[in-house]
Amino acid sequence: MSDTNNQGSQSQHIHYHDPNAKFDPPERLIKNAHIKSFTQYQQMYEQSINDPELFWSQIAEQFHWESQSSGQFLDYNFDVRKGPIFIKWMEGARTNISFNMLDRNVEKGLGDKVAFYWEGNDPGDHGKITYQELLEKVCMFSNVLKGLGIKKGNRVAIYMPMIVELVICMLACARIGAVHSIVFAGFSAESLSDRILDANCCAIATADGVWRGSKLLNLKSIVDKALEICKEKGKPVATCIVVRHMSVLSEEASSDSNNVGEAPDESPVGKRPCKKLKINWQPGRDHWWSDLMKTADKNCDPEWVDAEDPLFMLYTSGSTGKPKGVLHTVAGYMLYAAATTKYVFDLQPDDIYWCTADIGWITGHTYVCYGPLGNGVSGIIFEGTPFYPDAGRFWAVIEKYKVTKFYTAPTAIRSLMKFEDNFVTKYNRSSLRILGTVGEPINPEAWLWYHRVVGNSECAIVDTFWQTETGGHVITPLPAATKTKPGSATFPFFGIVPAILSDEGKEITGPGEGYLVFKQPWPGIMRTVFGNHERFEITYFKKFPGYYTTGDGAKRDEEGYLWITGRIDDMVNVSGHLLSTAEVESALQEHDAVSEAASVSHPHHIKGECIYCFVTLKEASHLGELFNDELVKELTAAVRQKIGPFAQPDFIQNAPALPKTRSGKIMRRILRKIAVNDRDIGDTSTLADETVIDTLFKLRPKDA
Numbered sequence: 080m081s082d083t084n085n086q087g088s089q090s091q092h093i094h095y096h097d098p099n100a101k102f103d104p105p106e107r108l109i110k111n112a113h114i115k116s117f118t119q120y121q122q123m124y125e126q127s128i129n130d131p132e133l134f135w136s137q138i139a140e141q142f143h144w145e146s147q148s149s150g151q152f153l154d155y156n157f158d159v160r161k162g163p164i165f166i167k168w169m170e171g172a173r174t175n176i177s178f179n180m181l182d183r184n185v186e187k188g189l190g191d192k193v194a195f196y197w198e199g200n201d202p203g204d205h206g207k208i209t210y211q212e213l214l215e216k217v218c219m220f221s222n223v224l225k226g227l228g229i230k231k232g233n234r235v236a237i238y239m240p241m242i243v244e245l246v247i248c249m250l251a252c253a254r255i256g257a258v259h260s261i262v263f264a265g266f267s268a269e270s271l272s273d274r275i276l277d278a279n280c281c282a283i284a285t286a287d288g289v290w291r292g293s294k295l296l297n298l299k300s301i302v303d304k305a306l307e308i309c310k311e312k313g314k315p316v317a318t319c320i321v322v323r324h325m326s327v328l329s330e331e332a333s334s335d336s337n338n339v340g341e342a343p344d345e346s347p348v349g350k351r352p353c354k355k356l357k358i359n360w361q362p363g364r365d366h367w368w369s370d371l372m373k374t375a376d377k378n379c380d381p382e383w384v385d386a387e388d389p390l391f392m393l394y395t396s397g398s399t400g401k402p403k404g405v406l407h408t409v410a411g412y413m414l415y416a417a418a419t420t421k422y423v424f425d426l427q428p429d430d431i432y433w434c435t436a437d438i439g440w441i442t443g444h445t446y447v448c449y450g451p452l453g454n455g456v457s458g459i460i461f462e463g464t465p466f467y468p469d470a471g472r473f474w475a476v477i478e479k480y481k482v483t484k485f486y487t488a489p490t491a492i493r494s495l496m497k498f499e500d501n502f503v504t505k506y507n508r509s510s511l512r513i514l515g516t517v518g519e520p521i522n523p524e525a526w527l528w529y530h531r532v533v534g535n536s537e538c539a540i541v542d543t544f545w546q547t548e549t550g551g552h553v554i555t556p557l558p559a560a561t562k563t564k565p566g567s568a569t570f571p572f573f574g575i576v577p578a579i580l581s582d583e584g585k586e587i588t589g590p591g592e593g594y595l596v597f598k599q600p601w602p603g604i605m606r607t608v609f610g611n612h613e614r615f616e617i618t619y620f621k622k623f624p625g626y627y628t629t630g631d632g633a634k635r636d637e638e639g640y641l642w643i644t645g646r647i648d649d650m651v652n653v654s655g656h657l658l659s660t661a662e663v664e665s666a667l668q669e670h671d672a673v674s675e676a677a678s679v680s681h682p683h684h685i686k687g688e689c690i691y692c693f694v695t696l697k698e699a700s701h702l703g704e705l706f707n708d709e710l711v712k713e714l715t716a717a718v719r720q721k722i723g724p725f726a727q728p729d730f731i732q733n734a735p736a737l738p739k740t741r742s743g744k745i746m747r748r749i750l751r752k753i754a755v756n757d758r759d760i761g762d763t764s765t766l767a768d769e770t771v772i773d774t775l776f777k778l779r780p781k782d783a
């Protein structure tokens with residue numbers, strides 16, 4: 080490698096951040112916090128590891144158990160060499176999660192407390208529902224489901240926008256022991272049908288349509304298509320329940336859709352925008368939610384289920400393409416969702432807690448629905464997007480509801496950073512105490528902006544690492560106890576024993592980098608891949624026997640802080656140096672002109688692999704929109720400077736937008752194809768916007 084000392088082109092536009100700089104927990108949080116110091120965290124952590132039964136049974140005491148188990152509190156096998164993998168917490172105990180989320184809170188006197196504020200796509204379209212009201216609606220809908228013949232163990236697909244009925248539907252399934260399988264209402268008809276078929280769902284709940292920003296989505300027509308595919312494949316779905324969210328039937332629509340009738344607007348919260356939407360109707364199969372609810376009984380005894388009975392399944396993409404139905408069970412998930420929400424967001428009775436994730440993703444399951452309800456706090460269900468009507472929407476909502484705890488994704492933060500700080504600062508954010516991030520490694524640049532601009536340098540930032548499979552946070556700071564380093568998810572949550580393994584499967588103790596694995600089960604870990612236990616064992620337990628393999632890389636620094644370096648398949652090996660794409664991206668993002676960056680591995684005849692970068696420029700950059708050789712030089716220098724000359728990217732291309740999944744994850748698999756000019760990009764069904772692909776192929780540098 081040549082030219083290691085060339086620092087001549089360092090630009091004034093690059094801000095370096097000291098990776099060891101630490102931020103103290105905000106003083107004002109400590110007095111009332113559940114965990115007040117790092118020492119207290121360490122003591123509790125030790126206990127959670129050495130005596131999981133004692134630790135988790137204390138947490139279980141907060142909940143109602145219809146009957147206790149006489150068997151083992153925890154039983155498991157994590158080692159494929161010893162037999163099949165299994166994980167069981169509190170098997171034999173009987174409970175019901177909807178009872179614990181609702182009846183128990185009402186009994187404690189929280190009946191009149193707001194369970195959820197609902198904030199619609201349009202500012203001004205809003206409502207709220209109390210714990211008592213939510214309980215009543217859930218009981219009614221449970222009776223509706225029972226009336227339709229849905230029983231314990233049946234799978235119910237849910238394809239809904241972010242409306243209160245979505246939570247009602249989840250909790251009603253849980254109340255009668257049915258298993259919900261939520262599909263994010265942004266997936267195509269084909270993806271939806273794949274998931275319905277794989278889970279063998281007997282019913283689906285949806286809504287007529289939804290506005291997402293300024294785009295109108297006809298959800299019912301997507302569901303119609305999906306159900307058509309299911310029928311063609313010989314597995315018709317008997318029941319489709321439709322929430323009337325927005326349609327006022329025009330004459331045109333009602334004339335060619337018999338039996339639609341006029342559905343009374345019985346929605347539990349708020350007024351709804353009335354927009355014309357053409358809906359087709361299949362009598363016998365399709366039912367209006369409000370029609371079914373009209374006659375439903377307001378009382379419904381919960382079905383007492385086993386701790387290890389399934390609660391829900393949720394599909395996550397697999398490296399082989401076919402999505403995996405991650406299965407979670409009742410009691411372990413309940414304990415873990417409630418405990419992580421309580422400690423990581425340091426929940427207090429008067430909190431207004433807002434997680435912006437869609438319930439269609441695991442973050443929404445755990446941190447919009449089950450975690451907050453399990454702690455009896457008031458949450459927000461947000462139907463809108465960060466950019467509608469403008470880039471100030473998040474901060475407007477924070478001001479409106481006096482949000483105290485806020486949880487969002489790095490991708491949202493990075494895209495909002497592009498705009499002037501004034502979009503944030505013109506709103507009152509003095510209620511904020513804790514700011515969370517999840518979904519991807521957060522680059523220090525974005526972390527610091529979140530901390531300084533959004534949090535006014537007065538809030539704790541919790542960078543929470545976890546997965547659909549883990550059920551809840553596994554590596555995370557605790558807001559009043561952990562000194563944070565921007566970009567580090569810091570330390571394990573209670574009950575989590577992380578290890579870093581080398582390629583050969585040796586544990587790296589002390590500082591080092593490798594595969595992130597976990598050594599023992601925690602209550603929230605997935606139990607199987609629905610219908611394919613072998614795939615569960617192969618995906619998570621085969622590579623390193625005795626460990627749960629996350630598929631992510633991690634680095635432990637001298638002080639023991641953990642830094643997630645990204646998916647293992649996002650590692651680049653340049654001339655024998657193992658590099659994470661996240662590291663390179665972070666270096667690029669420190670440049671003033673850069674809004675977002677993604678880097679992938681590209682084959683190289685000498686180095687083996689080299690780095691190929693995609694860079695999105697800030698719209699308002701004072702360097703202009705110009706992507707030119709000068710800028711490429713500066714960016715190259717930035718990476719050399721930050722990581723080392725070996726990390727110097729060979730290619731940097733202009734990317735007006737990056738290919739992302741609907742949950743905002745950059746699809747590096749597709750970027751790798753673009754980098755090598757391979758048009759055979761495979762499955763793009765999870766891509767939010769397919770048009771970016773063509774643009775990126777066109778903008779490839781000539782020499783690549």
Ligand code: 6R9
Nearest residue numbers: 517518519520542543544545546547643646
């Ligand atoms: C909760 C969720 C899981 C993958 C995970 C990792 C990435 C999530 C992260 C993070 C770095 C964080 N990830 N949180 N990487 N820092 N704080 O996102 O679940 O959709 O299953 O994705 O997301 O790569 O393996 P899921």
